[in-house]
Amino acid sequence: MSLKDRLEEYSKSNMYPFHMPGHKRMFEGPYKIDMTEVDGVDNLHHPTGVIALEQQRIAKIYNSKESLMLVGGSTVGNLAAIYAACNEGDTIVIQRNSHKSVYNGAIIRHLKVEYINPSWDADGIFHGVTSEMVEAAIENYSPKAVVLTTPSYEGYHCNIEDISNICHEKGVILIVDQAHGAHLGFHTDFKHSAVGFADITIQSLHKTLPCLTQTALMHICGKLVDSRKIKEALEIFETSSPSYVLMDSISRCMDFLEEKKDIFGEYVDKLADFYGVSGQLRHLHIIDESNEIKDKGKIVISTRNAGITGVELANLLREKYEIETELSSFSYVLAMTSIVDTKEGFDRLKKALLEIDGTLKEEQIEMPEITFESNKVMEPFEAKNKSVESIAFDEANGRISNVMVCLYPPGVPVIVPGEEIKEQNIKLIKDALEKSIQVTGLISGTISVVK
Numbered sequence: 051m052s053l054k055d056r057l058e059e060y061s062k063s064n065m066y067p068f069h070m071p072g073h074k075r076m077f078e079g080p081y082k083i084d085m086t087e088v089d090g091v092d093n094l095h096h097p098t099g100v101i102a103l104e105q106q107r108i109a110k111i112y113n114s115k116e117s118l119m120l121v122g123g124s125t126v127g128n129l130a131a132i133y134a135a136c137n138e139g140d141t142i143v144i145q146r147n148s149h150k151s152v153y154n155g156a157i158i159r160h161l162k163v164e165y166i167n168p169s170w171d172a173d174g175i176f177h178g179v180t181s182e183m184v185e186a187a188i189e190n191y192s193p194k195a196v197v198l199t200t201p202s203y204e205g206y207h208c209n210i211e212d213i214s215n216i217c218h219e220k221g222v223i224l225i226v227d228q229a230h231g232a233h234l235g236f237h238t239d240f241k242h243s244a245v246g247f248a249d250i251t252i253q254s255l256h257k258t259l260p261c262l263t264q265t266a267l268m269h270i271c272g273k274l275v276d277s278r279k280i281k282e283a284l285e286i287f288e289t290s291s292p293s294y295v296l297m298d299s300i301s302r303c304m305d306f307l308e309e310k311k312d313i314f315g316e317y318v319d320k321l322a323d324f325y326g327v328s329g330q331l332r333h334l335h336i337i338d339e340s341n342e343i344k345d346k347g348k349i350v351i352s353t354r355n356a357g358i359t360g361v362e363l364a365n366l367l368r369e370k371y372e373i374e375t376e377l378s379s380f381s382y383v384l385a386m387t388s389i390v391d392t393k394e395g396f397d398r399l400k401k402a403l404l405e406i407d408g409t410l411k412e413e414q415i416e417m418p419e420i421t422f423e424s425n426k427v428m429e430p431f432e433a434k435n436k437s438v439e440s441i442a443f444d445e446a447n448g449r450i451s452n453v454m455v456c457l458y459p460p461g462v463p464v465i466v467p468g469e470e471i472k473e474q475n476i477k478l479i480k481d482a483l484e485k486s487i488q489v490t491g492l493i494s495g496t497i498s499v500v501k
Contacts, residue, residue: 054301127252205348357413433468455491
C-alpha cells in the first residue's frame with residue numbers, strides 16, 4: 051500500500067484523534083490527511099512501515115540504491131549532504147554559481163571553500179562545468195567533496211558521467227544539487243540524471259514535476275558516503291514534524307510517474323512545436339541548444355538585441371497577456387515548463403511573444419559588467435565568526451563582506467561572506483536594483499561587513 055492510499059484509508063476511519071495536529075482533521079481538504087507519527091502512518095525519520103515502502107518504491111522508479119523523501123526542499127538535502135560528507139576543516143570544491151544553501155552548508159560545517167568558475171555568456175547565463183574544470187580543481191585543492199549544480203537554473207548540463215569517474219578515481223565524494231532535474235531520466239530527450247553517478251543526488255520534485263512546493267528527494271548511490279550519517283544530518287536540519295500533506299504529494303507524484311509514462315513523449319512534442327516559433331521572431335531570441343547541452347524545458351528568451359530588458363518583457367507578459375514567468379534578469383526571461391503544461395499554455399506564450407516582437411526594434415540594450423568570480427580573503431565561516439558593522443553599500447568597496455548578497459531568483463551569490471567587495475560588485479547590484487531585479491542580503495541600502 052502506498053503512503054497516499056494509507057492516508058486516505060486512515061482519513062475515512064472512525065479513529066478519533068486525541069493527538070496533534072490541533073485542527074483534529076475537522077476541516078475539509080488537506081486537513082483530512084494531515085497527520086502526526088501515530089500507529090499505521092510511520093515516521094519519516096525512523097521509517098519501518100508505509101514510509102519505508104514508499105521510499106523503496108521511489109528508489110526503484112529512479113533506479114537508485116536508496117532514496118529518501120524530503121519535506122524541506124533541496125535546501126535541506128544540500129545542508130545534510132554536505133554536513134554528512136565532510137568533517138570540520140575539510141576542503142570542499144563548489145561551483146561559484148551554487149545555490150546559497152550550498153554555501154550555508156559549507157559555513158555550518160566550517161569548511162574551506164574552493165571554487166570552480168564556469169563560463170557565462172553575454173546574457174550572464176552560466177553554462178555547465180566541464181570535466182577539465184573538475185579535474186583541475188581536484189588536482190589543485192585535494193578536496194573531500196565536490197558539489198556541482200546540474201542542470202543550472204537555465205537548464206545547462208554537466209557531463210556528469212565523466213565527472214563522476216574523475217571524482218571517484220581520486221576518492222572524492224561527488225554531491226550533485228540537481229534541484230532542477232527530478233524529471234531527468236524518464237525520456238531520451240531528458241538526459242543527464244545524476245542518480246547512479248553521484249554519491250548523493252538532491253532533486254526538487256516540485257520544480258519540474260507535479261508535486262507540492264518544498265517536496266524533494268535525496269538519492270544515495272555511492273560507496274564513499276555513509277547513509278546513516280546522512281539520516282542523522284537530516285534529523286538536525288529537517289523538521290521533526292514532517293508534513294504528511296507534502297509526503298502524500300510525493301506519493302501521488304510517484305503514482306503519476308508510474309501511470310503516465312507516455313506524458314514525457316507528449317511533452318517533447320509540445321516543446322518541439324513551441325521552439326518552432328523561434329524562426330518567426332525578429333528581435334527576441336529563444337536560446338535553443340541540443341539536449342546534450344541544455345534542457346529544452348527551460349525556455350530562455352533573450353532580449354539583448356530587442357531594446358527592452360528581461361524585466362520589461364516579463365512585465366509585458368504579466369500585465370498584458372496574463373503570463374507569469376519564473377525569472378527575469380537584465381537581458382532575458384526564463385519560462386519554466388513541466389510535463390503537465392498544456393498546448394494551450396504554450397500557444398498563449400507563442401502568440402504573446404510574436405505580438406510583442408512585432409512592436410520591437412533592433413537595438414542592443416546596455417548591459418552591466420557581470421562577474422561572479424571570487425575575491426576570497428578568508429573562509430566564509432571565518433567571516434561569519436568575526437565582529438561586524440553595518441555600512442552604506444555604496445561605501446563598501448574594499449571591505450570584507452559578512453553576508454551573502456544574491457540576485458534572486460535564482461539565489462546565486464554575487465558576494466559571499468569572506469570576500470572583498472569590489473566596485474564592480476557594487477555597480478552590478480545597483481544596476482540590478484535599478485532594473486527591479488530582486489536583491490537579497492542588503493538592509494535599507496546597508497551591508498554587514500567585517501570590522
